[in-house]
Amino acid sequence: MRVLLLTASSDVDVMAHGVFKYSFFGHEAWITTTHISLLFIMLILIAFSIVGGIVIRKGAEVPGAFQNVVELIVEKLDGMVDGTMGKNSTKYRNYISTIFIFILFSNISGLLGLRPPTADYGVTFPLGVVTFTLVRFNQFKYHKPKEIWTDMCSPLPPWLPIWFPINVISELAVPISLSLRLFANVLSGTIMMALVYGLLKWASVIWPAALHVYFDLFSGAIQTYVFCMLTMTYVSNAIGGEE
Amino acid sequence: MEFNREFILGCSAIGAGLAVIAGIGPGVGQGIAAGHAAAAVGRNPGAKSSITSTMLLGQAVAETTGLYGLLIAFLLLFLKPLLWGVN
Numbered sequence: 001m002r003v004l005l006l007t008a009s010s011d012v013d014v015m016a017h018g019v020f021k022y023s024f025f026g027h028e029a030w031i032t033t034t035h036i037s038l039l040f041i042m043l044i045l046i047a048f049s050i051v052g053g054i055v056i057r058k059g060a061e062v063p064g065a066f067q068n069v070v071e072l073i074v075e076k077l078d079g080m081v082d083g084t085m086g087k088n089s090t091k092y093r094n095y096i097s098t099i100f101i102f103i104l105f106s107n108i109s110g111l112l113g114l115r116p117p118t119a120d121y122g123v124t125f126p127l128g129v130v131t132f133t134l135v136r137f138n139q140f141k142y143h144k145p146k147e148i149w150t151d152m153c154s155p156l157p158p159w160l161p162i163w164f165p166i167n168v169i170s171e172l173a174v175p176i177s178l179s180l181r182l183f184a185n186v187l188s189g190t191i192m193m194a195l196v197y198g199l200l201k202w203a204s205v206i207w208p209a210a211l212h213v214y215f216d217l218f219s220g221a222i223q224t225y226v227f228c229m230l231t232m233t234y235v236s237n238a239i240g241g242e243e
Numbered sequence: 244m245e246f247n248r249e250f251i252l253g254c255s256a257i258g259a260g261l262a263v264i265a266g267i268g269p270g271v272g273q274g275i276a277a278g279h280a281a282a283a284v285g286r287n288p289g290a291k292s293s294i295t296s297t298m299l300l301g302q303a304v305a306e307t308t309g310l311y312g313l314l315i316a317f318l319l320l321f322l323k324p325l326l327w328g329v330n
Contacts, residue, residue, distance in 0.1 A: 015321070177307060184310035191317060225296075226303040 016120055034123060037114040041105045073101075084232040088239050092232065095134075099127065100228045107186055107220025110193065111212060116220075118186040121179070128179030131231045135174070138238040178230060185223045189215030251325050259319040265312025272305040 018030035052070045060067060077097040082089045106118040117123045139148060150158045152167045192215055196204050280298035284291050318324060 180314070181303075181307045181310060184314045185306075187317065188310065188313055191321075222299055222303050226300055229300055230304075 016115060032120075033115045034117045034120040037106075037109055037117045038123070040112070040114060041102070041109055041117065045101065045105060077101075080228070081232065084229060085236045088236055092235065096228050096232060099130075099231070100224060103127070103182070103224045103227055104221065107224060108216050110190060110216045110220075116186050116190060116216075118182055119190045121183050124179040124183040125175070127182070127227070128175030131178060131234060132175040134231070135234045135238045138235055142239050174234065178227065182223050182227050185219055189219055246329070248326065248329060251329060252323070255319045255323060255325050259316035262312045262315040262319065265315075266309045269306045269309035273302045276301050276305065 016032045016034045018032050019036065020031040022029055022031070051066075055064075055067050056070060063071060074097070077100060078089075078093055080100075081093050081096050085092060103118060106116055106123070108116075110116045143151075146158075152171075153161045153164050154167065156163050193208065193211060196208050196211060276298055280294050283294050287294075
């Protein structure tokens with residue numbers, strides 16, 4: 001039993017590893033596998049965007065294969081943002097499309113043998129915080145402080161702020177639940193794959209491809225969609241009604 | 244009372260097993276969502292794509308509580324926080 005536990009914990013590789021240690025204003029800091037995966041993804045995305053930009057600028061009348069793909073991606077993403085945010089969509093197309101492509105590539109980077117960066121809470125939490133900041137910013141931009149106060153005391157009248165702390169907690173839970181959802185999904189997929197490869201060793205040859213399709217492609221795409229969808233919903237709720 | 248390493252590891256494993264019981268709730272919830280979506284598609288086959296995307300969104304949100312349980316189980320199994328004080 002002891003032996004099994006020990007071998008399991010030594011072969012199963014689920015955590016992010018430190019690769020390079022450096023000193024940051026006297027603190028010990030590490031470049032981890034997450035940074036390296038992020039760097040690869042950034043390089044891929046930058047190369048793709050540069051090539052895509054060049055192709056679109058030339059803009060053949062009858063689009064070639066690559067131009068078709070780029071136009072399809074942009075059209076689909078714009079359609080998604082338009083369908084959810086309605087009249088507010090124009091300002092948020094860029095941001096939502098960017099995080100969509102970034103999270104999607106991060107989630108499916110397990111296929112390339114990288115450790116998905118979104119399986120690190122340090123990557124997903126800032127994304128949640130950005131959403132939270134957007135929501136607060138838009139709330140203060142489009143509403144008067146009195147309206148916000150009434151909203152925060154909502155089930156009770158505004159002169160009786162008993163419900164206020166509970167509403168504050170529920171607002172603060174938004175970025176945490178957003179980021180934990182993405183993090184836990186990708187982490188669980190990573191750990192499942194690490195268990196399959198680490199414990200079965202030679203027996204895990206071809207069939208884990210099916211697991212990769214589910215854990216990396218399907219789950220990753222769904223979670224990306226959910227993250228962007230919820231961000232858009234929260235932001236358009238904060239912007240408010242159709243007046 | 245002194246607890247040794249193996250006892251705490253075993254208790255962590257039991258705790259991890261208990262934590263993933265949280266998976267029951269999302270299972271029931273996702274099943275209900277899928278059932279209603281199937282009924283909705285049967286009633287209005289034209290709206291199949293929007294029903295499917297709404298169902299998947301709802302299911303992914305409902306999955307969150309189960310994932311919290313799974314996260315606790317992973318923490319107990321791999322990070323072993325209960326062992327931090329012990330040697």
